[in-house]
Amino acid sequence: xxRLSEKQIQYTLFHLSQHWKNEPSVVxxxxxxxxxxxxxxxxxxxxxxxxxxxxxPQTTTISILNxxxxxxxxxxxSADLYRIDGNxxxxxxxxxxxxxxxxxxxxxxxxxxxxxxxxxxxxSQSIQNxxxxxxxPLVNYYFEAIVQGFEAYGMHHNKLIERRRLFxxxxxxxxxxxxRVEFYHYREIFFKLKQxxxxxxxxxxxxxxxxxxxxxxxxxxxPFRKTDxxxxxxxxxxxxxxxxxxSTFYFLKQEHKNMDSRYQFSDTKIRNLIKRLINDGFExxxxxxxxxxxxxxxxMGQLREMTKALGHKPRGIRQHYLRxxxxxxxxxxIKAGLKYDTSLGFAEHEGYRNGYCYPFxxxxxxxxxxxxxxxxxxxxxxxxxxxxxxxxxxxxxQSVFDLIVEARKFGGIFSLLWHNCRLDEYQYPGITKFYNxxxxxxxxxxxxxxxxxxxxxxxx
Ligand SMILES: [Zn+2]
Numbered sequence: 085x086x087r088l089s090e091k092q093i094q095y096t097l098f099h100l101s102q103h104w105k106n107e108p109s110v111v112x113x114x115x116x117x118x119x120x121x122x123x124x125x126x127x128x129x130x131x132x133x134x135x136x137x138x139x140x141p142q143t144t145t146i147s148i149l150n151x152x153x154x155x156x157x158x159x160x161x162s163a164d165l166y167r168i169d170g171n172x173x174x175x176x177x178x179x180x181x182x183x184x185x186x187x188x189x190x191x192x193x194x195x196x197x198x199x200x201x202x203x204x205x206x207x208s209q210s211i212q213n214x215x216x217x218x219x220x221p222l223v224n225y226y227f228e229a230i231v232q233g234f235e236a237y238g239m240h241h242n243k244l245i246e247r248r249r250l251f252x253x254x255x256x257x258x259x260x261x262x263x264r265v266e267f268y269h270y271r272e273i274f275f276k277l278k279q280x281x282x283x284x285x286x287x288x289x290x291x292x293x294x295x296x297x298x299x300x301x302x303x304x305x306x307p308f309r310k311t312d313x314x315x316x317x318x319x320x321x322x323x324x325x326x327x328x329x330x331s332t333f334y335f336l337k338q339e340h341k342n343m344d345s346r347y348q349f350s351d352t353k354i355r356n357l358i359k360r361l362i363n364d365g366f367e368x369x370x371x372x373x374x375x376x377x378x379x380x381x382x383x384m385g386q387l388r389e390m391t392k393a394l395g396h397k398p399r400g401i402r403q404h405y406l407r408x409x410x411x412x413x414x415x416x417x418i419k420a421g422l423k424y425d426t427s428l429g430f431a432e433h434e435g436y437r438n439g440y441c442y443p444f445x446x447x448x449x450x451x452x453x454x455x456x457x458x459x460x461x462x463x464x465x466x467x468x469x470x471x472x473x474x475x476x477x478x479x480x481x482q483s484v485f486d487l488i489v490e491a492r493k494f495g496g497i498f499s500l501l502w503h504n505c506r507l508d509e510y511q512y513p514g515i516t517k518f519y520n521x522x523x524x525x526x527x528x529x530x531x532x533x534x535x536x537x538x539x540x541x542x543x544x
Pocket of ligand 1 (some may be wrong): 095261263336371403405
């Protein structure tokens with residue numbers, strides 16, 4: 085990766101302006117120079133950003149807000165973040181712009197051919213994994229270093245530097261991908277037999293798998309049967325309403341025989357559910373099918389069907405399985421008229437795939453330009469903690485609060501995905517109680533509860 089181009093610098097400054105009110109007289113003083121030209125004596129009262137031309141990150145660590153943070157593109161050995169020289173210049177000690185751009189734009193993901201079995205960029209390949217810093221929003225720290233520099237420059241030159249913050253405390257975005265709606269769907273029931281005979285991976289003990297197969301048959305045969313355990317939307321909505329939360333439900337149509345859902349948006353039950361959720365102030369968005377990440381006709385088809393069911397165009401999308409092809413999937417979403425995506429999180433580790441706890445606009449490297457859609461980063465999904473990482477409930481809760489501490493430092497967002505079908509007492513005994521108490525304890529620390537749609541309306 086060469087020096088940042090003019091467009092890449094402007095892209096990074098666009099996001100920096102989420103943290104300070106661009107003061108024109110300061111912006112006018114910006115100069116971007118090669119890292120070996122920062123001491124040019126002709127500069128007077130400038131804000132000097134050194135540009136690194138190092139190809140791959142050569143990390144060093146610094147301290148920002150009492151936190152040890154790796155800088156990906158250092159340009160000096162200084163432990164300070166910046167200095168003001170005798171000519172009144174503010175000179176940053178490192179290339180914070182490139183360090184921010186590298187993560188925010190997803191540059192590292194395009195460098196490697198590594199993908200998992202469904203085409204996702206694996207956390208194991210990321211620099212965050214290598215540096216053990218997935219749970220730190222590094223880009224926010226880099227921007228903090230720059231704004232601290234602006235403040236020192238403002239003091240020196242008697243200019244007012246005003247900070248900006250998205251939320252007073254932090255924003256809490258809760259969402260649910262509606263992958264499954266029937267625990268006792270006949271295919272789920274017969275799948276248990278397959279699992280029992282070892283033809284598919286088992287989630288329960290052998291005895292419980294067999295018991296659930298027979299339970300499923302009896303459920304189907306019982307004319308007075310109760311509600312299916314995965315048709316739990318009204319209970320979830322009631323709980324959230326009690327806590328003052330309005331979440332987003334992303335619905336997934338059946339397209340692929342096995343890998344998508346087992347319902348259509350036009351099913352009466354689904355249409356009525358969508359109406360109820362909308363009437364209660366929840367957001368309904370699109371959960372893009374496995375094909376939609378790559379195929380235009382698939383993306384457009386489900387957008388049309390969702391628009392019909394909703395009565396208006398959905399604003400937001402999350403791709404099923406977080407399957408994503410950068411920048412192609414973004415281009416399809418933009419073509420479909422969607423305003424935001426919220427698929428960018430690591431499947432196997434909670435934290436910050438793009439190092440940022442704010443909404444951001446993605447970068448299209450092929451066209452060297454910023455894309456016109458918001459990305460609301462996904463911070464944690466329950467399946468990451470429970471399945472990939474095999475955390476206990478207490479460890480999951482601890483991790484949630486570690487991430488909230490970070491979001492709160494910067495007035496950023498904590499975004500949690502919890503699948504309705506993961507409130508499965510057979511697989512995770514006590515999960516419903518734990519989930520409810522988790523929501524209560526999050527609400528106790530005073531977040532602004534907001535949907536993706538509202539958030540995007542606020543910042544656009
Ligand atoms: Zn899904």
